[in-house]
Amino acid sequence: MLNTKRHGKLAAVAVMAATALAITSCGSNEPAKSAAGGGASAPAAEPVTITVHTFGGGANFGYKKAVETWNAAHPNIQVKYQNLTDRFEDVYLPQLLQKLQAGSGTGDIVGIDEGAMGLMKARPQFFTDLAQYGLDSRKTDFPAAKWDNGINKDGKLFALGTDIGGMGMCYRKDLLEKAGLPGERDEVSKLWPDWASFMEIGKKFQAANPGKGAPKFLDGPNTLYNVVLSQEAPKNGNIAYFDTGNQLVIDKNPAIKTSFDTVKSYSEAGLTAKLASFTPEWNAAIKKGGFAVMGCPAWMLGVISGNAGDEGKGKWDVAGVPGGAGNWGGSYLAVPAQSKHPKEAAEVLNYLTGKEGHVAAFQEAGAFPSSLSGQQDPAVADMKNGFFSDAPTGKIFSDSVKDLLPVFLGEKHAQVKTAAEKVLEGMDKGSIPYGEAWTRFIEAGTKAAG
Amino acid sequence: MTLNVDTPAPARRPGPRRTAGHRSPGRGGRGFARFDLRATPYFLVSPYFLLFAIFGVFPLGYTLWVSLYDWELAGDKTFLGLDNYINLITDGAFWNAVVNTLGMFVISTIPQLVLALIIANALNKRIRGRLFFRLGVLLPLVTSVVAVAVVFTQLYGRDYGMINWFLGLFGVDAIEWQNQSWSAWIAISTMIDWRWTGYNAIILLAAMQTIPKDLYEAAALDGASPRRQFWQITVPMLRPTLVFVVFISTIGGLTLFTEPVMFEGNPTMAGGATGQYQTVAMFIVKEAFRDFDMGYASAAAWLLFALILIGTLINYSFTRRIGGKK
Numbered sequence: 001m002l003n004t005k006r007h008g009k010l011a012a013v014a015v016m017a018a019t020a021l022a023i024t025s026c027g028s029n030e031p032a033k034s035a036a037g038g039g040a041s042a043p044a045a046e047p048v049t050i051t052v053h054t055f056g057g058g059a060n061f062g063y064k065k066a067v068e069t070w071n072a073a074h075p076n077i078q079v080k081y082q083n084l085t086d087r088f089e090d091v092y093l094p095q096l097l098q099k100l101q102a103g104s105g106t107g108d109i110v111g112i113d114e115g116a117m118g119l120m121k122a123r124p125q126f127f128t129d130l131a132q133y134g135l136d137s138r139k140t141d142f143p144a145a146k147w148d149n150g151i152n153k154d155g156k157l158f159a160l161g162t163d164i165g166g167m168g169m170c171y172r173k174d175l176l177e178k179a180g181l182p183g184e185r186d187e188v189s190k191l192w193p194d195w196a197s198f199m200e201i202g203k204k205f206q207a208a209n210p211g212k213g214a215p216k217f218l219d220g221p222n223t224l225y226n227v228v229l230s231q232e233a234p235k236n237g238n239i240a241y242f243d244t245g246n247q248l249v250i251d252k253n254p255a256i257k258t259s260f261d262t263v264k265s266y267s268e269a270g271l272t273a274k275l276a277s278f279t280p281e282w283n284a285a286i287k288k289g290g291f292a293v294m295g296c297p298a299w300m301l302g303v304i305s306g307n308a309g310d311e312g313k314g315k316w317d318v319a320g321v322p323g324g325a326g327n328w329g330g331s332y333l334a335v336p337a338q339s340k341h342p343k344e345a346a347e348v349l350n351y352l353t354g355k356e357g358h359v360a361a362f363q364e365a366g367a368f369p370s371s372l373s374g375q376q377d378p379a380v381a382d383m384k385n386g387f388f389s390d391a392p393t394g395k396i397f398s399d400s401v402k403d404l405l406p407v408f409l410g411e412k413h414a415q416v417k418t419a420a421e422k423v424l425e426g427m428d429k430g431s432i433p434y435g436e437a438w439t440r441f442i443e444a445g446t447k448a449a450g
Numbered sequence: 451m452t453l454n455v456d457t458p459a460p461a462r463r464p465g466p467r468r469t470a471g472h473r474s475p476g477r478g479g480r481g482f483a484r485f486d487l488r489a490t491p492y493f494l495v496s497p498y499f500l501l502f503a504i505f506g507v508f509p510l511g512y513t514l515w516v517s518l519y520d521w522e523l524a525g526d527k528t529f530l531g532l533d534n535y536i537n538l539i540t541d542g543a544f545w546n547a548v549v550n551t552l553g554m555f556v557i558s559t560i561p562q563l564v565l566a567l568i569i570a571n572a573l574n575k576r577i578r579g580r581l582f583f584r585l586g587v588l589l590p591l592v593t594s595v596v597a598v599a600v601v602f603t604q605l606y607g608r609d610y611g612m613i614n615w616f617l618g619l620f621g622v623d624a625i626e627w628q629n630q631s632w633s634a635w636i637a638i639s640t641m642i643d644w645r646w647t648g649y650n651a652i653i654l655l656a657a658m659q660t661i662p663k664d665l666y667e668a669a670a671l672d673g674a675s676p677r678r679q680f681w682q683i684t685v686p687m688l689r690p691t692l693v694f695v696v697f698i699s700t701i702g703g704l705t706l707f708t709e710p711v712m713f714e715g716n717p718t719m720a721g722g723a724t725g726q727y728q729t730v731a732m733f734i735v736k737e738a739f740r741d742f743d744m745g746y747a748s749a750a751a752w753l754l755f756a757l758i759l760i761g762t763l764i765n766y767s768f769t770r771r772i773g774g775k776k
Contacts, residue, residue: 090718094523094739101524123524212624213609274626279715280603284610415741418718426723431629440724447543448741 048344049078052333052352053096053107056299057086057278058306061111061162061331062365066357070348077344087278088113089414099336100126106336108345109352112159114330117149118242118411120159127158128335133346135160138353145406146370150332158334160353163367164404165297165329166397167227168318170304173389175215175292179208185391189320195228195262198322202271205292216273219291221263221424223277227295229259230326234405241417241445242410250416250445260424260441267428276425283307295321297328298397301366305387318391325400327407330370368397375401412449419448517748525742534749544750546725547733548757550631554710554729555703555761558639563695565643566650567688571680573651574658584655587648595645599712602641606713628713634727641709646702650695657691658684693769700761704754707731730754 054061060083067081085091093116099105100123112120120127130136136157139147150159169192177183181204182191192198202217209215218224232255233240241256243249250256266272273291275282285291286307294300296318304316333353335345351357358374361367366385369375375398383394410416423441426432432440517535520528538544573584590598605612606627614624627633661684669679685692706729711717713727719736721728728736734754738747 087716090716090740094742097524097742098739126524274608276716281607281609281715288610290609418740419720422718422720422723429626429629429723431723431726 047076047078048341049080050109050341050345050348051080051082051107052109052111052348054081054083054111054331055085055088055092055113056083056111056302056365058302058304059365060086060302062302062361062363062367063352063357065364066352066360069356069360070351077348079348082107089115089418093119093414100338103338106338108339108341109333109335109349111162112332112334113414114149114165114332115409115414115417117159117332118246118409118413120334121149121152122411124152124154124156124158126337127152127156128337128339128342128346129156129158130160130335130346130349131157133343133350135346135350138350141354141371141373143370143372143404145404146330149406150334159332160349161370162331162333162353162358163299163361164370164401165230165299165327166368166400166404167230167321167326167328168296168298168393168396168400169293169321170296170300170316170318170388171293172215172289172291172315173317174315175289176205179205179292181205183317185317185319185389188317192319192322195322199266199269199271202266202293203269206269206271215289216291217271217293218266218273219282219285219294220272220275220277221267221428222421223295223300224266224272225259225263225421225424226297226328227321227326228262228323229255230297230328230407231323232256232258233407234326238405239408240410241413241420241449242408244408246410248410248416248446248449250420250449251442257438260438263424264427264434264437268434272428274429287312289315295328297330298362298366298368298393299329299331301385301388301393302364305366308387313387314389316387317389318385318393318396320396321400325403327401327404362394366393368401410449415448416445419444513748513751516744517752519745521743521745521748523738523742523744527745530745534746535753538746538749538753543725543728544730544733544753547721547728547730550635550721550725550727551704551706551729551731553631554635554638554642554706554727555700557635558642559696559699559703561639562643562647563650563692563699566647566654566695567685569647569651570654570658571684573655584652587651589648590645591649593645595708596712598641598645599709602637602644602709603713603715606637628715628722629726631726634710634713634722638706638709638713638727641713642703642706646699650699653695654688654691657688661687689769693766696765696769697762700765701758704758704761705729705731707735730757 052063052067054063063081067079070077070079084095093113096106096110096112138160142161146161146164150157150161152158169188171188173183176188181201182188191201205217229240233253236253236255237243239249239253239255241248241250241253267274273285275285275290286294286304287309294304296304301318305312308316333349335342335349339345352361353371355369355371355373355377358367358369358371359377359379362369362374362380362383369377369380374380381394381398383392384390385393420441423432423437423444426440427434427437518529518531520526520530520534569587573580573587577583604610606614608614608624608626608628611627613627614622618624625633627637665683665687666679669683674682710721710727710729710732711719714721719728719732719740721732730750731754734747734750737743737750
């Protein structure tokens with residue numbers, strides 16, 4: 001009975017959504033039709049609305065300003081920018097797949113996280129070939145790795161890069177200082193050139209903050225794990241959970257094991273606040289100072305400043321990451337085949353992934369440009385972040401992506417990642433004993449891949 | 451309705467019946483009258499059946515169809531036959547979800563029904579401000595499930611939650627409520643009970659009010675205590691309503707979804723790191739919309755359907771016995 005009820009509800013929602021879509025798409029088609037009937041020769045005279053769908057917390061993709069600028073200059077191609085959710089893997093991605101399958105409901109341009117690019121590359125039928133609109137000319141703008149990842153199974157260019165996840169360490173200046181450690185960012189960077197010294201600093205911090213309710217050194221297992229993995233993967237054939245033949249190697253890739261062991265050692269030493277990333281409790285701890293240090297890909301700056309709000313301004317800062325360069329995350333923009341205005345959408349996509357769009361997104365959300373021209377732009381290279389005590393984030397992140405190598409992510413990367421990180425959370429919180437965690441980790445990953 | 455009105459009327463009101471019974475010939479032929487009389491009721495109830503066919507029967511059949519395939523969301527589809535069902539039956543994660551669901555069902559429903567019965571009995575007495583209390587117990591139902599879950603989840607929060615703060619006053623260490631099965635089950639059960647106890651109480655109260663007062667008067671004359679009256683008169687007379695309430699609770703309990711999802715905080719549908727509070731409904735959604743395996747999820751949905759049927763039958767045979775030894 002409930003079975004029917006559930007499906008009934010789903011179907012009802014689907015019908016409503018479809019109706020709403022029909023109404024809206026009629027709305028945008030109306031002027032086009034009447035103009036065509038009137039025999040108007042200039043197609044540019046018909047205003048077209050291009051919707052852009054993205055995801056992410058805080059300032060997310062950072063397109064507010066960029067879209068305003070575009071809209072002011074292009075009365076005929078108006079961009080409607082919607083950030084659908086702050087969660088990619090478990091909210092945005094399933095919704096996007098459903099809309100692709102249904103044949104309607106996606107934006108004219110959609111944001112895709114790096115983690116799901118393998119999945120999208122394997123479904124070329126749902127996306128527009130961007131080379132058709134001349135965007136293949138942008139090849140020299142991007143590092144090879146970023147560019148190649150936007151080419152799908154059929155060899156067509158379907159997505160262009162937005163940001164890239166250069167790495168830093170975000171920390172609470174006031175908390176470190178309270179624990180008798182230096183707070184100035186260059187000195188902090190010198191404190192932890194490698195992971196061994198990072199561990200020592202963590203222990204010192206904990207010793208100065210004993211007792212219940214006192215802040216912990218790190219937030220939880222996930223951010224640390226991903227930072228280490230992003231450094232280790234390039235040392236081990238540039239693969240993570242899958243090899244380039246799309247076979248699961250979670251139990252064979254030394255990069256995974258090293259990252260896992262690192263997280264385990266920090267958890268066992270009691271250096272984490274036992275928080276799962278992107279949960280309400282994690283958000284609250286960012287705001288209330290529940291922990292001092294967190295691994296920070298460039299886009300995380302927007303998440304922290306968005307969560308902490310104005311009162312956190314000046315308390316946070318960014319230092320270098322122990323152990324050097326790495327890339328965690330970064331996104332792409334693509335035009336679904338169901339878009340009614342692929343040509344205009346491609347134009348907007350070109351703008352948002354171009355130098356101007358990249359620079360604007362970096363200024364707004366700290367999303368570090370993946371385009372070389374964007375990275376070299378003085379507005380990025382000399383950028384200081386007001387929220388993070390005027391940290392020279394432009395320099396920190398461009399240094400961290402200098403020698404970046406591409407990491408191959410398989411078709412089911414997002415699922416395996418989610419399942420594996422669940423085990424890390426369980427281990428950290430104590431519902432999975434440390435001794436069993438590695439076996440459980442492999443089991444969960446294997447199940448998610450199967 | 452119209453059909454019924456005609457038959458019992460004649461004995462008492464012979465005059466008006468004549469005109470009432472023959473009002474149709476004035477409007478059209480005899481054939482149309484009969485058609486009108488017979489078909490109109492079906493026509494009037496048809497919207498429900500149409501909607502049921504579209505939103506009920508069709509999805510059921512379609513789910514069955516999908517469950518026979520390896521059906522990937524926006525991807526490949528291959529026919530599997532019954533493989534999905536066979537895999538499910540040997541899937542530990544599925545049975546883990548079943549155990550969680552049954553566990554939470556038992557620890558939430560039994561206290562809930564007992565409490566509802568007690569509350570209903572209290573509200574059935576002559577007390578001051580009866581209407582106020584009766585409306586009061588219904589209030590939790592008006593609030594949205596999500597709001598309830600959000601508030602309770604914050605109450606059960608490890609670091610900043612009120613319950614741990616309260617326990618802390620007695621020197622109890624902060625409990626990570628999400629971490630073990632027992633604590634998570636309790637937390638989720640309190641959410642369910644808070645919301646549904648009043649609802650069941652009101653239904654039971656309505657049934658209690660239909661019990662003839664003279665039964666109680668006779669019992670009181672015979673010297674039966676109020677407690678004895680409650681067990682010997684009220685409970686047996688409530689049997690049909692109790693059956694209904696248990697049915698509804700069984701269906702609701704076995705399809706438990708929103709509360710545990712909200713309790714998890716980040717909607718991965720995993721129900722905790724080891725799935726300690728993942729319900730069957732969450733399992734289905736996880737398979738369908740996290741791992742994009744629609745076929746497997748559909749098969750699980752059908753197994754859940756079977757599970758509910760079995761659960762309802764078991765509960766029915768239990769409740770049928772209430773007061774049976776009279």
